[in-house]
Amino acid sequence: xxxxxxxxxxxxxxxxxxxxxxxxxxxxxxxxxxxxxxxxxxxxxxxxxxxxxxxxxxxxxxxxxxxxxxxxxxxxxxxxxxxxxxxxxxxxxxxxxxxxxxxxxxxxxxxxxxxxxxxxxxxxxxxxxxxxxxxxxxxxxxxxxxxxxxxxxxxxxxxxxxxxxxxxxxxxxxxxxxxxxxxxxxxxxxxxxxxxxxxxxxxxxxxxxxxxxxxxxxxxxxxxxxxxxxxxxxxxxxxxxxxxxxxxxxxxxxxxxxxxxxxxxxxxxxxxxxxxxxxxxxxxxxxxxxxxxxxxxxxxxxxxxxxxxxxxxxxxxxxxxxxxxxxxxxxxxxxxxxxxxxxxxxxxxxxxxxxxxxxxxxxxxxxxxxxxxxxxxxxxxxxxxxxxxxxxxxxxxxxxxxxxxxxxxxxxxxxxxxxxxxxxxxxxxxxxxxxxxxxxxxxxxxxxxxxxxxxxxxxxxxxxxxxxxxxxxxxxxxxxxxxxxxxxxxxxxxxxxxxxxxxxxxxxxxxxxxxxxxxxxxxxxxxxxxxxxxxxxxxxxxxxxxxxxxxxxxxxxxxxxxxxxxxxxxxxxxxxxxxxxxxxxxxxxxxxxxxxxxxxxxxxxxxxxxxxxxxxxxxxxxxxxxxxxxxxxxxxxxxxxxxxxxxxxxxxxxxxxxxxxxxxxxxxxxxxxxxxxxxxxxxxxxxxxxxxxxxxxxxxxxxxxxxxxxxxxxxxxxxxxxxxxxxxxxxxxxxxxxxxxxxxxxxxxxxxxxxxxxxxxxxxxxxxxxxxxxxxxxxxxxxxxxxxxxxxxxxxxxxxxxxxxxxxxxxxxxxxxxxxxxxxxxxxxxxxxxxxxxxxxxxxxxxxxxxxxxxxxxxxxxxxxxxxxxxx
RNA sequence: GGGUGAUUAGCUCAGUUGGCUAGAGCACUUCUCUUACAAAGAAGGGGUCACUGGUUCGAGUCCAGUAUCACCCACCA
Numbered sequence: 001x002x003x004x005x006x007x008x009x010x011x012x013x014x015x016x017x018x019x020x021x022x023x024x025x026x027x028x029x030x031x032x033x034x035x036x037x038x039x040x041x042x043x044x045x046x047x048x049x050x051x052x053x054x055x056x057x058x059x060x061x062x063x064x065x066x067x068x069x070x071x072x073x074x075x076x077x078x079x080x081x082x083x084x085x086x087x088x089x090x091x092x093x094x095x096x097x098x099x100x101x102x103x104x105x106x107x108x109x110x111x112x113x114x115x116x117x118x119x120x121x122x123x124x125x126x127x128x129x130x131x132x133x134x135x136x137x138x139x140x141x142x143x144x145x146x147x148x149x150x151x152x153x154x155x156x157x158x159x160x161x162x163x164x165x166x167x168x169x170x171x172x173x174x175x176x177x178x179x180x181x182x183x184x185x186x187x188x189x190x191x192x193x194x195x196x197x198x199x200x201x202x203x204x205x206x207x208x209x210x211x212x213x214x215x216x217x218x219x220x221x222x223x224x225x226x227x228x229x230x231x232x233x234x235x236x237x238x239x240x241x242x243x244x245x246x247x248x249x250x251x252x253x254x255x256x257x258x259x260x261x262x263x264x265x266x267x268x269x270x271x272x273x274x275x276x277x278x279x280x281x282x283x284x285x286x287x288x289x290x291x292x293x294x295x296x297x298x299x300x301x302x303x304x305x306x307x308x309x310x311x312x313x314x315x316x317x318x319x320x321x322x323x324x325x326x327x328x329x330x331x332x333x334x335x336x337x338x339x340x341x342x343x344x345x346x347x348x349x350x351x352x353x354x355x356x357x358x359x360x361x362x363x364x365x366x367x368x369x370x371x372x373x374x375x376x377x378x379x380x381x382x383x384x385x386x387x388x389x390x391x392x393x394x395x396x397x398x399x400x401x402x403x404x405x406x407x408x409x410x411x412x413x414x415x416x417x418x419x420x421x422x423x424x425x426x427x428x429x430x431x432x433x434x435x436x437x438x439x440x441x442x443x444x445x446x447x448x449x450x451x452x453x454x455x456x457x458x459x460x461x462x463x464x465x466x467x468x469x470x471x472x473x474x475x476x477x478x479x480x481x482x483x484x485x486x487x488x489x490x491x492x493x494x495x496x497x498x499x500x501x502x503x504x505x506x507x508x509x510x511x512x513x514x515x516x517x518x519x520x521x522x523x524x525x526x527x528x529x530x531x532x533x534x535x536x537x538x539x540x541x542x543x544x545x546x547x548x549x550x551x552x553x554x555x556x557x558x559x560x561x562x563x564x565x566x567x568x569x570x571x572x573x574x575x576x577x578x579x580x581x582x583x584x585x586x587x588x589x590x591x592x593x594x595x596x597x598x599x600x601x602x603x604x605x606x607x608x609x610x611x612x613x614x615x616x617x618x619x620x621x622x623x624x625x626x627x628x629x630x631x632x633x634x635x636x637x638x639x640x641x642x643x644x645x646x647x648x649x650x651x652x653x654x655x656x657x658x659x660x661x662x663x664x665x666x667x668x669x670x671x672x673x674x675x676x677x678x679x680x681x682x683x684x685x686x687x688x689x690x691x692x693x694x695x696x697x698x699x700x701x702x703x704x705x706x707x708x709x710x711x712x713x714x715x716x717x718x719x720x721x722x723x724x725x726x727x728x729x730x731x732x733x734x735x736x737x738x739x740x741x742x743x744x745x746x747x748x749x750x751x752x753x754x755x756x757x758x759x760x761x762x763x764x765x766x767x768x769x770x771x772x773x774x775x776x777x778x779x780x781x782x783x784x785x786x787x788x789x790x791x792x793x794x795x796x797x798x799x800x801x802x803x804x805x806x807x808x809x810x811x812x813x814x815x816x817x818x819x820x821x822x823x824x825x826x827x828x829x830x831x832x833x834x835x836x837x838x839x840x841x842x843x844x845x846x847x848x849x850x851x852x853x854x855x856x857x858x859x860x861x862x863x864x865x866x867x868x869x870x871x872x
Numbered sequence: 873g874g875g876u877g878a879u880u881a882g883c884u885c886a887g888u889u890g891g892c893u894a895g896a897g898c899a900c901u902u903c904u905c906u907u908a909c910a911a912a913g914a915a916g917g918g919g920u921c922a923c924u925g926g927u928u929c930g931a932g933u934c935c936a937g938u939a940u941c942a943c944c945c946a947c948c949a
Contacts, residue, residue, distance in 0.1 A: 579912090
């Protein structure tokens with residue numbers, strides 16, 4: 001066996017291992033043989049406009065763990081990768097790039113050219129990002145990789161638009177929408193963020209018609225008064241009862257508008273009287289509709305005052321506001337200004353303040369009579385058709401659906417698929433044709449100059465169809481894999497993506513798009529801050545992989561965290577898992593250095609011989625069982641934790657040390673074999689590498705997940721462990737120098753135990769495992785050697801002879817403390833066992849356990865007391 | 873305004889349906905380069921599980937309330 005490096009060097013082996021996996025073809029489920037059942041995870045497509053960040057890495061790790069676990073369990077496993085064109089975000093990114101590199105705007109480039117260049121940019125980024133994804137080790141089938149604008153994927157999405165339109169679930173209408181003046185597009189409700197900011201509340205006096213009185217309204221946006229068409233008060237507000245039905249003169253515009261009453265007015269806020277601007281406020285728009293008020297658009301799509309704004313036309317919103325306040329002040333109509341904390345709507349992508357505008361847009365009716373998308377989704381979540389991890393996200397989702405309003409899906413950006421809607425210039429905008437292909441002629445006037453609707457789709461309209469649009473693009477995938485098994489994403493995508501995928505899935509296929517929906521938390525930096533570009537606190541996954549290895553990064557991303565819970569990531573943490581990977585490396589290095597060592601998939605009973613053998617096999621069995629159960633239960637962090645404890649504390653710290661003395665290479669080979677399999681989903685690179693070094697021909701990636709449990713008999717190996725640990729402890733406590741040899745006496749009445757200890761190698765083990773023991777004596781009865789230290793281990797009374805070197809005071813102190821401790825515990829336990837309520841209510845098993853513990857502790861206590869006497 | 877999560881060792885966090893004296897990593901103390909590993913080994917110290925009540929034989933875990941922090945949602949003129 002060739003000499004392996006002392007330190008595992010992931011940088012040198014990872015790329016080669018990934019290449020072997022790819023070449024094997026087993027990422028492609030079509031090449032997997034003898035499969036039983038399927039595991040499918042259509043991977044969330046990252047935005048093809050940048051690079052992978054730690055959030056992607058975190059999600060991919062979870063997906064890959066379940067994917068590899070599924071594959072090792074013999075399931076036809078498909079992880080389907082892809083990229084998203086990410087409409088607005090990509091347009092923003094690419095416009096900036098154009099400006100920075102060439103100093104040109106998209107307008108200068110023209111729509112068609114801009115689209116072409118953006119497409120090329122996305123493909124370039126997609127290529128780069130794919131190479132990053134491979135670095136993380138994701139076992140995805142690249143032959144099926146998709147892009148949201150691929151013709152076949154897009155076709156499915158557009159077909160959905162057509163059928164939804166035909167079913168009356170999509171309509172075009174003039175409604176109030178969120179407008180981003182910088183992006184020049186409408187936005188859906190979820191694309192708008194709300195930022196708390198300090199603002200001002202202006203109190204403006206509106207003169208009552210034919211009177212000297214005023215009605216004072218309060219507003220944060222005085223400039224919108226140019227478009228007021230009413231003043232509203234609450235019908236129960238007695239202050240204004242006599243004014244309802246009268247009119248007021250709108251200052252500056254000098255138009256006459258009515259004073260109306262409406263339930264939705266909060267009488268405790270401001271003056272209780274509200275100016276109504278239907279064209280520029282969502283609530284006002286509703287009220288305007290109900291009261292038949294005119295909509296006067298006085299702010300345009302660039303946030304400039306329109307012609308209807310009279311003398312203020314052409315001013316920006318902010319400038320108009322200042323001018324209006326100054327003019328009102330001159331007129332004596334500004335009563336006062338108060339400071340106010342309120343939230344301002346901003347664009348999710350560029351943070352520009354949103355202008356609510358009325359505009360003609362396309363909407364999805366989410367609660368249609370013939371097919372209520374949201375009710376269907378709520379039902380599926382409620383009845384468990386979609387299982388959600390962690391479970392508490394269920395309620396959040398249902399609440400969100402309950403409050404969901406119609407969804408605006410049209411955008412006025414250039415980057416993205418255009419609506420399959422056609423207009424005839426002669427017949428006008430009212431008559432349109434919905435068709436994926438351009439119709440040859442207008443059905444109304446036979447005109448042939450048809451123009452396509454200029455709107456592009458909301459990115460989420462296409463990506464919400466991802467699970468079936470990708471599967472439908474390849475042979476029988478849809479039949480084989482839909483509904484998919486897992487969908488995993490960051491909790492920030494809950495509403496954007498998860499919720500609406502469920503809706504669309506039910507509409508299109510009548511089924512949920514995925515059976516299990518799993519949310520990861522967000523990655524935070526060491527101070528608990530969200531990673532963000534502007535803060536510059538990001539951790540580049542590639543840099544970390546280069547520094548610590550992909551396996552270490554993967555482990556650091558999933559350990560010490562609960563599903564859906566945010567977790568902090570920092571280099572020191574990744575380092576600890578690099579150290580663990582190195583531990584696994586050295587464990588393997590030791591095994592491989594042994595003569596006649598080979599990995600064994602199975603072991604027969606005859607080969608489990610010594611007390612340590614039985615013990616380690618029993619521990620391994622428990623580990624296999626628990627790990628499997630935990631993964632099935634989606635608790636991967638706990639699963640890895642159990643595995644880690646077994647690997648390090650049981651196998652490395654004990655079994656390997658014993659193997660140096662008492663060889664049983666069959667057990668060694670079997671445990672390492674099983675261990676590599678168990679670790680593979682979590683740390684695929686290092687396990688595959690060791691697997692190969694061990695001479696295995698078949699890839700570990702497609703080897704079977706451990707399941708067979710070999711029955712073992714109980715061994716008393718724990719007694720040996722206790723003896724060793726106690727001796728080491730006593731040596732340290734009494735400051736016995738390293739080289740000094742000591743002797744021990746084992747007092748025990750049980751013949752069986754003594755036989756075990758005297759069986760081949762067991763004494764050797766006790767002597768050589770850092771105990772410095774030279775001589776072991778046995779006695780059936782208690783001996784009373786002067787100056788020795790005694791400790792009870794079950795039925796054994798261990799006597800450690802330090803030849804006069806003991807620190808008597810310290811020993812007395814320690815024993816006294818220990819006695820107190822145990823007495824307290826024994827008291828608590830025995831009073832519980834004497835409690836009739838406990839005895840009659842607690843399960844028999846618990847009672848039995850506690851009785852045993854009590855007996856053991858009482859025995860220990862009496863031994864300690866005797867020991868204390870002899871010391872004194 | 874509504875909601876969710878968090879509060880456990882100096883720090884970062886686990887702790888599944890309630891069940892023996894609450895765990896890990898890092899940091900800390902002491903010792904050791906022992907031929908798999910100093911990225912390691914051995915032995916230790918360190919916790920009123922935020923607070924107050926309640927349910928229970930039994931509560932870190934369940935219920936109610938309080939406090940602090942974080943995040944999300946929201947048509948707060």
